[in-house]
Each structure stands twice: as structure tokens, then as C-alpha cells.
Amino acid sequence: MAMADNTIYDLLDEVNCADSCEAVTALCELIDELLKDIQHLELECISTRYLLSRHMDEEQGSLLRSDILENLGRRHYDSPAYQLFKELLYDGGDPMEFRDYLVKVQKACKGEWPCWH
Secondary structure (H helix, E strand, C coil), X not given: CXXXXXXXXXXXXXXXXXXXXXXXXXXXXXXXXXXXXXXXXXXXHHHHHHHHHXXXXXXXXXXXXXXXXXXXXXCCCXXXXXXXXXXXXXXXXXXXXXXXXXXXXXXXXXXCCCCCC
């Protein structure tokens, strides 16, 4: 986030109540729940694309499978608010990059993730 004098600042420096502020904690918990919803929807989208690719002619199906991860949800890596969320809830780790989620993504790409469960 840029200020009028073009200095860049970090939200972590702005929030001195991060460990005890109920509002910050509640917002981080909400973001965490929303991320879980995004992960679920992405897995459903990937799984559905895979299933759809099986009903297309070979060339089109192959193209869809090769682009199966395209145009999923945006990532907010550069957002100061997302950086704060990751620091407070995951010690800087990104739940969208956690191994358990990425394993599920790889399974969905191969048609091994349950769709509409």
C-alpha cells in the first residue's frame, strides 16, 4: 500500500494489537474460512474440467486437461492484509501452497478427486 509520499509500509507495523485484538483475530478467522471455501471450489472446478475433458474429442479434451489449472481464483500474495493474515495464523505460511492442498490439486488434475461429494 503506498502513501501520498510514496513510502511503502507494512500492515504488520501498523497493527500493534495483532496478538490480542479481537477484531483482527476475527477477520483472520474469516479469511481462513473463505480460503477453505476457495480451495474447495477450485478442487471442484478442476475435477469438473477433468470430467468434461473425458466427454470431448481427444484433441479438445487433451487441450482442456493441459490448461486445467488456468483461470482459477486470483492469489493475493502482494496484499498487505493477506501477509498479515498469513503471519498471524500460519507463521508466514500460505495455506494455498500447503502440501496437503497441492496434493489434492494434483489428484483432481488426474480425475482422482471426488466431484460433487
